[in-house]
Amino acid sequence: MNANEGVIEEGGKYYAVENGERYRLPYKTVKEIVFNNVSKQELVDLQHAARLQYKLLLNEAILRAKVEFVKQRISIVYNPPGYNKGKPEISPEGIAALIRQEGVHVDLASAEQRDVDYYAEIWRAQFHPPMIREHPPYGYTLDEWKKMKDKYEQKVKQAREKKLEEFHEWQKRYEQEHPELASR
Amino acid sequence: MDRRDREAEYKQNAEQEAVRLQMPENMQVNVTDPLLAPYHRTMEEIEKMPVLEKTKTVCPVCKLIVDGIIYKDGDNVMIRKYCPEHGWFIEKYWEDYEMYMAMRGYSYFGRGFDNPDYLTAGENCPFDCGICERHKSHTALANVVVTNRCHLSCWYCFFYAKENDPVYEPTLEELDMLFKKLRSQKPIPANAIQITGGEPTIRSDIVDIIRLAKEAGFDQIQLNTTGINLGLNPELLVKLRHAGLSTLYMSFDGVSKRANPKNHWEIPLILDAARKAGVGIVLVPTVIRGVNDNELGSMINFALNNIDIVRAVNFQPVSLVGRMPDRLRERQRITIPGAIKLIEEQTGGVVAKEDWFSVPYIGGLSKFVEALTGAYSYDLSIHFACGAGTYLFLDKDNKVIPITRFLDARGLMEYLQHVVDEMEGKSRLERHLMALKALLNLKKFIDKDKQPKSVNFAKLLGSILLKHDFSSVGAFQMKTLFLGMMHFQDEYTYDIARVEKCDIHYSLPDGRVIPFCTFNVFPEIYRDKVQRQYAVPAEEWQKQHPAWTYASDKYRRNIKELEANPLYEKTYGHLVNFFELPVNRAVKEAEKATASEGAK
Numbered sequence: 001m002n003a004n005e006g007v008i009e010e011g012g013k014y015y016a017v018e019n020g021e022r023y024r025l026p027y028k029t030v031k032e033i034v035f036n037n038v039s040k041q042e043l044v045d046l047q048h049a050a051r052l053q054y055k056l057l058l059n060e061a062i063l064r065a066k067v068e069f070v071k072q073r074i075s076i077v078y079n080p081p082g083y084n085k086g087k088p089e090i091s092p093e094g095i096a097a098l099i100r101q102e103g104v105h106v107d108l109a110s111a112e113q114r115d116v117d118y119y120a121e122i123w124r125a126q127f128h129p130p131m132i133r134e135h136p137p138y139g140y141t142l143d144e145w146k147k148m149k150d151k152y153e154q155k156v157k158q159a160r161e162k163k164l165e166e167f168h169e170w171q172k173r174y175e176q177e178h179p180e181l182a183s184r
Numbered sequence: 185m186d187r188r189d190r191e192a193e194y195k196q197n198a199e200q201e202a203v204r205l206q207m208p209e210n211m212q213v214n215v216t217d218p219l220l221a222p223y224h225r226t227m228e229e230i231e232k233m234p235v236l237e238k239t240k241t242v243c244p245v246c247k248l249i250v251d252g253i254i255y256k257d258g259d260n261v262m263i264r265k266y267c268p269e270h271g272w273f274i275e276k277y278w279e280d281y282e283m284y285m286a287m288r289g290y291s292y293f294g295r296g297f298d299n300p301d302y303l304t305a306g307e308n309c310p311f312d313c314g315i316c317e318r319h320k321s322h323t324a325l326a327n328v329v330v331t332n333r334c335h336l337s338c339w340y341c342f343f344y345a346k347e348n349d350p351v352y353e354p355t356l357e358e359l360d361m362l363f364k365k366l367r368s369q370k371p372i373p374a375n376a377i378q379i380t381g382g383e384p385t386i387r388s389d390i391v392d393i394i395r396l397a398k399e400a401g402f403d404q405i406q407l408n409t410t411g412i413n414l415g416l417n418p419e420l421l422v423k424l425r426h427a428g429l430s431t432l433y434m435s436f437d438g439v440s441k442r443a444n445p446k447n448h449w450e451i452p453l454i455l456d457a458a459r460k461a462g463v464g465i466v467l468v469p470t471v472i473r474g475v476n477d478n479e480l481g482s483m484i485n486f487a488l489n490n491i492d493i494v495r496a497v498n499f500q501p502v503s504l505v506g507r508m509p510d511r512l513r514e515r516q517r518i519t520i521p522g523a524i525k526l527i528e529e530q531t532g533g534v535v536a537k538e539d540w541f542s543v544p545y546i547g548g549l550s551k552f553v554e555a556l557t558g559a560y561s562y563d564l565s566i567h568f569a570c571g572a573g574t575y576l577f578l579d580k581d582n583k584v585i586p587i588t589r590f591l592d593a594r595g596l597m598e599y600l601q602h603v604v605d606e607m608e609g610k611s612r613l614e615r616h617l618m619a620l621k622a623l624l625n626l627k628k629f630i631d632k633d634k635q636p637k638s639v640n641f642a643k644l645l646g647s648i649l650l651k652h653d654f655s656s657v658g659a660f661q662m663k664t665l666f667l668g669m670m671h672f673q674d675e676y677t678y679d680i681a682r683v684e685k686c687d688i689h690y691s692l693p694d695g696r697v698i699p700f701c702t703f704n705v706f707p708e709i710y711r712d713k714v715q716r717q718y719a720v721p722a723e724e725w726q727k728q729h730p731a732w733t734y735a736s737d738k739y740r741r742n743i744k745e746l747e748a749n750p751l752y753e754k755t756y757g758h759l760v761n762f763f764e765l766p767v768n769r770a771v772k773e774a775e776k777a778t779a780s781e782g783a784k
Contacts, residue, residue: 011757021360021361023355024358024718026694026718031671047248047249047250048248050307050309050311051246051248052251053311054247054706054709055247057311059425060713060716062301065312067308068307086616102779122303122694123695125301125303126301126360126694129299129302130299130315131298131370132299133298133317134370134371137373137554137555137560137561138554138555138604138606139556139608140555145520148558152558152559155559160401163240164404167428171235174425176279176658178426180419
């Protein structure tokens with residue numbers, strides 16, 4: 001992050017700032033709660049765990065939910081009361097009750113809780129995901145591709161610039177064919 | 185109004201629609217009707233039927249992920265699923281077994297993102313979407329919703345703001361961010377984008393939106409629209425074209441007034457505006473059995489009559505999203521082959537079932553181009569059951585020639601795939617020599633005597649493969665009409681194996697990218713939920729836009745005036761029926777004769 005990046009508040013609303021541009025942020029800080037050692041019997045199986053996740057996500061105040069049958073864990077990112085004005089809220093007790101409605105009992109006392117910086121941990125992760133692997137073009141090995149890659153990227157950049165130039169030239173011709181554009 | 189209210193309203197509307205279609209609620213189901221029979225067998229009968237695939241699907245009621253069994257029932261391919269709480273669900277998956285098996289042969293896994301959403305690993309697919317590392321296709325077409333306001337109020341649509349609903353309109357900066365995110369996808373950035381709504385032209389800054397998309401680097405920019413605002417304001421279309429708009433992706437549910445009440449009267453104005461602005465049009469009929477399925481041939485004929493400006497007809501068999509009465513669903517359901525067979529009937533065999541190929545068919549071509557050039561190429565590795573297409577050539581003598589009549593499409597793809605396989609492990613020089621040899625061999629797959637007189641197809645194909653850019657494809661399309669079929673899923677047909685391969689994605693305002701059928705089938709956890717986070721309450725919107733009222737967005741049509749416009753008569757009054765011309769009838773009769781000869 002540089003000085004041009006971060007979160008600002010204006011008129012009770014939050015904005016992410018990147019390269020001098022502002023983007024609305026629905027939340028500033030939210031919370032994550034993690035329930036461990038959830039009973040496998042109550043989660044039933046992978047499919048029921050997935051449905052529990054779906055049902056949790058129906059709640060407007062729950063932004064993310066992850067129900068892991070194998071790890072016997074439920075993680076929920078939510079908007080707690082008093083954190084973000086005007087947004088639907090839910091308390092940890094409310095979450096536990098919601099899960100209980102689906103036949104799964106969680107222990108609130110042993111749940112792990114922490115604050116989540118929405119901009120840094122969610123917004124940026126979704127807008128700027130890192131590369132986790134590399135597929136070479138069909139017919140090439142990864143080693144071959146690594147040798148070709150720089151040249152290829154250079155070529156793509158040049159082609160892009162050329163295309164944009166051609167487009168601007170086309171625009172000029174189009175303006176001549178459509179004098180009505182001059183009045184815009 | 186929440187989703188349940190909308191569902192109730194939808195159900196009510198659907199029931200009214202059933203009445204309109206003269207289908208009384210207490211109507212006895214005629215199980216001898218071949219269209220309905222597969223829905224009304226006993227489970228004992230069904231379980232004896234041959235199983236073709238096993239997949240994962242969802243219970244339409246409670247969304248439990250359950251096994252989906254795809255099986256053969258006569259000529260139909262059906263899907264059945266059992267929810268322990270809600271019982272059995274039977275639905276048509278594909279209405280032609282033979283075609284299903286043929287298309288299945290083109291299936292392959294493409295490449296997903298190398299920079300996927302890492303906040304999810306997709307274990308609970310489809311309920312933890314952002315495109316994750318297990319997704320198997322890159323974004324081929326990105327949809328970006330720019331507004332939920334619309335100037336129409338179609339009874340079947342959930343996708344627009346009703347009175348007092350919050351208004352969702354991302355700012356230009358936010359849209360720019362979404363565009364850049366799509367362009368930063370690895371290894372293959374999204375290159376085609378569809379600006380959608382609501383009705384996108386309702387935004388006063390729509391020209392700026394198109395300009396931003398062009399500057400972000402998209403080559404193909406489509407506007408998903410009713411076209412009405414553009415027909416009434418042709419200058420706007422000129423501005424949009426100038427800003428970089430490539431194509432209008434325009435709703436068009438039929439040629440007649442009855443089938444297309446949405447924009448029938450404005451179509452002449454829109455075509456005229458598009459001609460003047462030089463913008464190509466893709467006609468997009470939503471096909472509903474019993475509503476407009478009798479006009480499929482005439483819609484293609486309409487496109488041929490306007491081939492100077494209409495580039496494609498992209499049929500979309502209806503996706504019956506939301507709960508609706510079973511009987512209505514069974515009657516309205518149509519799948520890709522169902523529509524294709526009707527097209528064959530309605531064009532008198534000029535466009536036959538055999539002329540269609542599955543979208544991932546193109547994969548062989550992409551792989552060959554990539555192996556030849558070392559440059560990433562669009563994959564189109566979607567599930568074979570999601571889409572189909574073909575090209576029609578309109579020759580100088582008005583003969584309509586589907587591409588498959590002079591190109592051995594299957595043979596060509598098998599050959600190219602073989603060449604790609606052979607290339608593996610070879611040096612670059614060897615690969616190039618093999619590719620050159622392959623290019624020289626292309627003509628073996630083309631029957632020169634049957635190709636259109638106005639086209640040297642071998643040369644055209646060679647140029648596409650060698651130039652490997654959109655301009656070759658553009659030149660190709662200028663001489664042809666592309667016919668497409670895209671069947672989006674609903675809760676009844678949902679197949680997670682299809683979703684994993686989807687390449688038509690939505691970009692959400694929170695930065696996530698979501699497959700089309702996840703976005704629209706589970707709007708309550710994706711589309712509506714996230715848009716609500718970014719929407720402005722109606723009162724606040726009203727304060728920000730004092731001149732605006734909900735009613736002021738709505739379009740009021742003057743039918744008399746529109747019908748009196750000379751363009752109306754010009755557009756609808758003098759349509760040539762290409763499929764009845766002697767040149768096309770002669771082909772049909774000759775083919776029939778050959779077929780009966782063969783049979784003897």
